[in-house]
Amino acid sequence: MNKKNLRFVVALHIEAKSIISLYNLKKYKIRKKNFELYQNLGLNIWLVISGVGNINASEATKYLYQRSPINKKNIWINLGMAGSNNYNLGETFNIKKVTYKTKSYYTSTLVNNIISPGEIISVDKVEKEFSKQNVLYEMEAYGFIKEVEKFCDREQICIIKLISDNKKNAPTNFIKNTKFYINYNLENIEKLIDAHVKIASNINENNNSNLYLIQRKFNLTFSYRIILNDLVLNYQKIYPKNLLEKIIDESKDIKELINTLKNKIKIYTLRV
Amino acid sequence: MRKVIYIEKDIKDLPRTKYILKKFKNPIIILIDRYSEVFNKKNQNFRLQKINPAIILAKKYKNFILETPKSYTIGKKNNYYFSYMYNCLFDCRYCFLQGMYNSSNFVIFINYEDFFKEISFLKKKNIGKNTTIFSGYDCDSLAYDNITNFSNSVLKYFENFNDIELEIRTKSTYLKPFYRRSLKNIVLAFSFTPERFSTKYELGVASLKKRVDALKKVVNFGWNIGIRFDPFVIYEGWEVDYERLFKILFSTVPREQIHSVTYGNIRYPKKIFNNIKKMYTNEKLFLKFEKNKKNIYDENNGELIDNFCKNYLFTQIDQSKVFCNIHEK
8 A cells, every 4th residue: 555644734624524435534532632533544644633723723733743653655645624805616726825914824835736826914813804905814724834844845734725714705504615625636646646645755764774684793983884884875875785794704804894894995986 | 937037116117127038938927116126035945946947137226347356367367257147058067156155036227337337447457458257157158148148248349448348158069149250359269078078967968069050150259268167077077078079179260360268177065066966966966076275165175176187188178278167285
């Protein structure tokens, strides 16, 4: 099963419901819980219900980061409803810019086709004026992105918002409409997320050094560990593991091992 | 893929901004206050951005021209560089830009005239005569020229700066603006590595044949040509490949049109080297890099390169036109 490596931060359970069902997420049971968590371990997908507001979004993001496995390919997604002056109810936006008071934050510029791009003004209280046109007003994106930027590259940050209300239409029947709008757009939301997953697949995994092979035979001081880790990382780029094992076996001490590795690397010529 | 274009609010209505925007089909435009809001912040992935780099249209306010490192010259006493753009369309595995910036998005400073204004001050200070200005330090000067139209402005201004020399360095084959009467004070400098290496390590760069064809055209218009083997790379079979490359290039450019030839090994300051190393955990190109006495990371192959280049180049062109960029150990 290909892992998707997704981390969702969603304010309300009703906004998360379609995602929970789409990815077959199960409730994560822990004794002391600050936030409600859902997960699908096989796909490495986790979701937290943050509650309304930027402070909650920020705390829930931090909580999810601490509770779920850290993976370089994780994509952090904030999904939810928003208001607008002129956008139509149910319209969906792939958010590119979040402004909170005077500060702005930016998301990935790599996935641009599936859902229309949009900009958010994040606020602390429910917005009713919608004074600016062509922007979305909502209450969580700032808390989310401010926190997520601390541990995640911009290219792996995705914010998706759907219009629940606008200047002409108050958010009546919020539960029913939210469910409908998200379900109606779910196919595109999934496509957008998959496009992010595809891009993240280009991220290099860290190359683990085979240092443990040396540690089985020799006790290493801190400085030897640093020197050897670097040497082994370089050595294993050009020679197979069994040759490293042979060199370790034949080395009488660490110094001899270091010299052998250095010489082997020195005689290598780049092949094009 | 749709392009994201960030535009500083102050320049959104300028004609050059509009000219550049017209080059893109249905771009996503995001207004920003200053380019530094989006460019080079820590939480960015240089490699991923290379998939579809965003463009940042900005205005530069100071430090239009800067002094080059002391040993960096192609014959003149005073050497300066300027960058109207940060980052590059090409994707060269060894490029120092990827270790210098966290972002591979393109920043284009659209106030070209302010660069030229500062260059004209050199003329007023009477130091112009012994001066080379380098373009193509933080970007490839021409790779994005069909979008930026930068060379058009360069040609217009440098026609009047005839005692200040300008080097325009590129790997691009987009040389159309130079298919015209040449200017004596402009050097078109082309960086080459052997094709076998270039195909693998210089993504996006045209084939040697295409590049040589483009080179022939500007030669025919009489331009001064710089040939750059910087970096000069060592790998299995490099001697044969370089001899072949030398032969092709020196039979393409007549001696009298060769302004200068430079060569140097791949070398980085510590911070840049560490960033690049982290980016390519399986790359063998940097395998033998070590810190030398000058705190520069390189492969300790300077002497080998120097001897090879001197042996060949001194038989082809005047020694005074050959410049070595290898740091002494």
